Amino acid sequence: MSRGKANTPATRRRSAVARALVAACALASGTTHAPGQDAAPSSASQGTGAPATKLGRFEMEVEELAFPSACAYLKDGRLAVVETYRHRVVLFDDLAQRVAEIGSPGSAPGELWFPKAIAADDDAIWVCDSGNDRIQRLSLNGTPEAVIATRGAGEGELCDPGGIALDNERLFVADTGNDRVQVFGKDGRWLTSFGETGRAEGQFNRPIGIACDADGHVYVADSLNNRVQKFRFEDGKAKFVRAWGGWGQFPGMLSTPTGVECSRGMVLVADSRNHRIQCFSPEGTYLHEWGLHIVKPHECEGRIHYPSAVAVRHDGARAAVCEPFERRAQVFGPVAEGTPPEAVATPFWERGAMSHFGQRLSADGPLMAVAEPDSQMVMIYDTRHPTPIQITTFGMDPGSTPRDAPPPFGSFNEPGAVVMDTDDLLVHVGDTGNRRLQVFRLNWQAEQPLAFDPAMAQFVRAYDLQELTARLRAAPGAPALAWPIEITAMSRSKANESFIADRRNRIVLVFDSEMNFLRGFGHEGPEEHRLRGPNDIALSPDGGTIFVADVLASRVSVFDREGKFLFHVGSIGEGHGRFLVPMYVAVDRSGDLYVSDPELEQIQKFRIAGNEVTLAGAWGRRGIARGEFFQLAGLALDAGDRLIASDYANHRLQFFSTSGQFLDWFGARSYTTGLPKQE
Amino acid sequence: MRSARCVMKLMGCGVVAAMWAATLGACSTGSDGTCCEASQNGAASARAADPSTGGQTGTTEIRSNGGAYLVRFETVPSPIPTNELFSMRVSVFDGSGRTQASEEISLSADAAMPHHHHGMNVRPRVSRNDDGSFLVRGMQLHMPGYWEIYFDITRDGRTERAQYNLTIE
Numbered sequence: 001m002s003r004g005k006a007n008t009p010a011t012r013r014r015s016a017v018a019r020a021l022v023a024a025c026a027l028a029s030g031t032t033h034a035p036g037q038d039a040a041p042s043s044a045s046q047g048t049g050a051p052a053t054k055l056g057r058f059e060m061e062v063e064e065l066a067f068p069s070a071c072a073y074l075k076d077g078r079l080a081v082v083e084t085y086r087h088r089v090v091l092f093d094d095l096a097q098r099v100a101e102i103g104s105p106g107s108a109p110g111e112l113w114f115p116k117a118i119a120a121d122d123d124a125i126w127v128c129d130s131g132n133d134r135i136q137r138l139s140l141n142g143t144p145e146a147v148i149a150t151r152g153a154g155e156g157e158l159c160d161p162g163g164i165a166l167d168n169e170r171l172f173v174a175d176t177g178n179d180r181v182q183v184f185g186k187d188g189r190w191l192t193s194f195g196e197t198g199r200a201e202g203q204f205n206r207p208i209g210i211a212c213d214a215d216g217h218v219y220v221a222d223s224l225n226n227r228v229q230k231f232r233f234e235d236g237k238a239k240f241v242r243a244w245g246g247w248g249q250f251p252g253m254l255s256t257p258t259g260v261e262c263s264r265g266m267v268l269v270a271d272s273r274n275h276r277i278q279c280f281s282p283e284g285t286y287l288h289e290w291g292l293h294i295v296k297p298h299e300c301e302g303r304i305h306y307p308s309a310v311a312v313r314h315d316g317a318r319a320a321v322c323e324p325f326e327r328r329a330q331v332f333g334p335v336a337e338g339t340p341p342e343a344v345a346t347p348f349w350e351r352g353a354m355s356h357f358g359q360r361l362s363a364d365g366p367l368m369a370v371a372e373p374d375s376q377m378v379m380i381y382d383t384r385h386p387t388p389i390q391i392t393t394f395g396m397d398p399g400s401t402p403r404d405a406p407p408p409f410g411s412f413n414e415p416g417a418v419v420m421d422t423d424d425l426l427v428h429v430g431d432t433g434n435r436r437l438q439v440f441r442l443n444w445q446a447e448q449p450l451a452f453d454p455a456m457a458q459f460v461r462a463y464d465l466q467e468l469t470a471r472l473r474a475a476p477g478a479p480a481l482a483w484p485i486e487i488t489a490m491s492r493s494k495a496n497e498s499f500i501a502d503r504r505n506r507i508v509l510v511f512d513s514e515m516n517f518l519r520g521f522g523h524e525g526p527e528e529h530r531l532r533g534p535n536d537i538a539l540s541p542d543g544g545t546i547f548v549a550d551v552l553a554s555r556v557s558v559f560d561r562e563g564k565f566l567f568h569v570g571s572i573g574e575g576h577g578r579f580l581v582p583m584y585v586a587v588d589r590s591g592d593l594y595v596s597d598p599e600l601e602q603i604q605k606f607r608i609a610g611n612e613v614t615l616a617g618a619w620g621r622r623g624i625a626r627g628e629f630f631q632l633a634g635l636a637l638d639a640g641d642r643l644i645a646s647d648y649a650n651h652r653l654q655f656f657s658t659s660g661q662f663l664d665w666f667g668a669r670s671y672t673t674g675l676p677k678q679e
Numbered sequence: 680m681r682s683a684r685c686v687m688k689l690m691g692c693g694v695v696a697a698m699w700a701a702t703l704g705a706c707s708t709g710s711d712g713t714c715c716e717a718s719q720n721g722a723a724s725a726r727a728a729d730p731s732t733g734g735q736t737g738t739t740e741i742r743s744n745g746g747a748y749l750v751r752f753e754t755v756p757s758p759i760p761t762n763e764l765f766s767m768r769v770s771v772f773d774g775s776g777r778t779q780a781s782e783e784i785s786l787s788a789d790a791a792m793p794h795h796h797h798g799m800n801v802r803p804r805v806s807r808n809d810d811g812s813f814l815v816r817g818m819q820l821h822m823p824g825y826w827e828i829y830f831d832i833t834r835d836g837r838t839e840r841a842q843y844n845l846t847i848e
Binding site for chain 1: 744745747787789791793794796798802825827829831835836837838839840842844
């Protein structure tokens with residue numbers, strides 16, 4: 001099967017522009033290197049020594065995968081795909097037929113919990129068992145053969161490992177939560193580690209993908225630094241060789257790269273937020289790319305949407321690309337000689353294009369704030385109208401800042417948690433990649449004429465999370481944090497206390513209005529009461545009850561405002577009142593709790609009366625029609641008691657009454673074809 | 680050299696345009712009720728020549744967006760020219776008087792045109808003077824229109840911005 005390409009004059013012009021830009025991409029992409037560190041490439045970087053085949057012709061789709069984060073080809077040609085939300089690895093034959101499943105949910109040897117990466121040996125697979133913070137070697141029939149590492153920040157310990165690669169003797173693990181790479185022998189012995197948090201050469205900011213070539217080089221997809229870093233590993237040490245990328249959309253530039261693969265002298269990169277696979281030489285020279293953002297909702301045929309990983313078969317004739325948000329993988333074959341490249345599409349975040357909407361949003365009174373990591377912006381909407389009206393955006397292009405300069409305030413690198421406070425007209429933003437909390441004030445009045453004002457948001461102040469962590473650690477009675485504070489989610493009380501859910505530290509931290517530490521909870525007490533992976537947080541209207549979406553525990557944990565554990569809501573499963581991936585929570589003015597689950601694609605509503613929990617409604621299913629979702633994400637309630645849901649992979653927001661009645665949707669105009677009519 | 684035929688319009692919140700005589704009244708009081716130390720010498724200091732150029736400048740005073748600081752600055756040349764380099768002498772005051780830059784705080788400066796989604800094409804350099812003030816060199820507002828000049832003051836991991844809005848024609 002071949003991809004359809006539009007071969008119009010406009011397309012050809014854009015292609016010519018794109019090719020011209022290739023000549024400048026090395027300069028624009030900020031390639032840096034350490035002289036003399038590249039080894040002379042062997043004649044057989046991988047496979048039989050034949051030069052790399054140019055891949056990119058769509059061949060087939062592997063469908064119905066539950067958040068496929070990564071894949072690898074086995075020696076016999078079968079494709080192994082990690083189904084993160086189903087806690088297993090699935091094997092497919094060359095016709096994309098499911099032939100075997102390995103693993104089951106849990107923490108015992110042979111069981112997996114939110115696995116995220118995989119590498120294949122001759123007769124076994126190595127899996128990043130990320131939810132258990134370890135590596136497992138499993139035979140191809142699922143027999144556990146080795147368990148390596150435990151949770152932590154020390155030597156040989158892992159935190160949320162996101163990538164794994166093998167050479168003849170070693171495992172290289174992208175230890176994402178610790179911003180480093182750890183090296184183990186295949187017998188499980190810890191050998192060494194390299195890297196630390198930062199933006200300089202050899203430092204990392206959420207390293208995820210990792211690959212080895214046959215010449216002793218290790219390549220790391222340094223996702224929040226928007227680059228690939230190359231190291232030479234010899235004599236038991238890693239030496240920085242070069243880096244390339246830089247945030248941007250032009251050829252050679254990267255936007256949150258999460259996967260990397262080496263094949264026959266070529267380095268392939270899953271360029272996630274550019275929705276494409278880019279191919280480079282081992283020296284970082286741009287070669288070619290394939291993939292364009294989907295136009296029709298969830299279309300396939302080679303259109304790519306947030307690729308997380310890429311794997312190349314050993315003969316170099318096929319590549320598999322994982323797209324977790326589309327619940328699929330696509331397989332690509334060789335491109336015929338002379339095939340013109342696809343047009344480079346206008347980035348969706350350019351002015352005038354429709355928003356992608358991030359996963360997290362916050363509403364208070366008439367205003368709503370939505371974080372959009374793809375464009376590194378935060379958007380503010382006036383929700384007093386049937387359709388929310390965007391009144392300002394803020395954030396700046398982070399790519400223009402040299403690596404030796406601090407990121408400018410007012411700009412973001414992966415804006416995540418966002419809190420709208422209409423009383424003070426403050427917007428708090430968790431600036432994840434820059435490791436800081438930024439606070440903005442909106443110069444807005446409710447009675448002013450409706451208008452878009454790009455200068456409405458003023459940066460007020462920022463708190464460096466490293467410094468905040470240091471102050472907390474010095475405070476008497478403060479919890480012992482294994483890692484610096486990371487703002488996974490945030491909420492604020494009417495008393496201006498900030499409640500921060502820190503997934504990596506498995507804790508909720510409470511600060512006063514000056515960000516002085518007050519208390520922490522969720523990290524101590526009986527094991528059953530502790531948090532495992534807090535992903536979102538919401539407060540009851542009076543601030544007396546705290547709801548925490550604990551995605552790694554498949555439930556919502558409830559505490560009082562002092563941090564005393566009260567009860568859980570839900571358990572793992574698919575029936576009413578049960579969850580598979582409870583990611584986000586919201587609470588309405590009656591105190592009713594709403595929970596979104598992107599694997600079930602459902603919103604469930606619970607009535608809370610004291611310690612009594614009653615299911616009060618459930619709605620949603622996977623799809624594109626009204627009331628249907630694709631990667632359901634954040635929830636918020638506006639002043640009109642409308643429940644707003646981020647329908648993330650459908651690139652829209654949906655509005656419901658508190659009883660689940662569909663009211664309206666907003667966004668999704670980046671698609672050029674009509675959406676299905678309401679049934 | 681382009682003649683300094685530009686007009687500055689004062690806009691936005693938190694901006695107080697003051698000549699040196701007005702700074703005495705415009706200065707905030709500290710938490711104990713005392714006025715900033717520097718304001719008592721404000722007349723003299725504001726009339727003092729900019730050490731980098733020897734020329735006289737006007738002084739502008741603004742409060743930071745979170746209210747923690749008072750920032751006083753003067754530009755050379757003044758008014759700010761269009762598409763030409765200029766410098767700024769910046770003093771930062773908190774409730775206890777002028778902060779001692781080298782010991783307590785750091786300052787960064789920048790500017791942007793939010794309606795155009797871009798900043799300056801240059802990167803200014805900030806250095807510290809012995810008296811605790813800062814010298815910002817290499818600012819350039821390269822086109823007419825609405826600009827925001829940012830002073831980001833950092834102490835102990837907390838940064839607060841003072842912002843000056845202007846339109847260059």
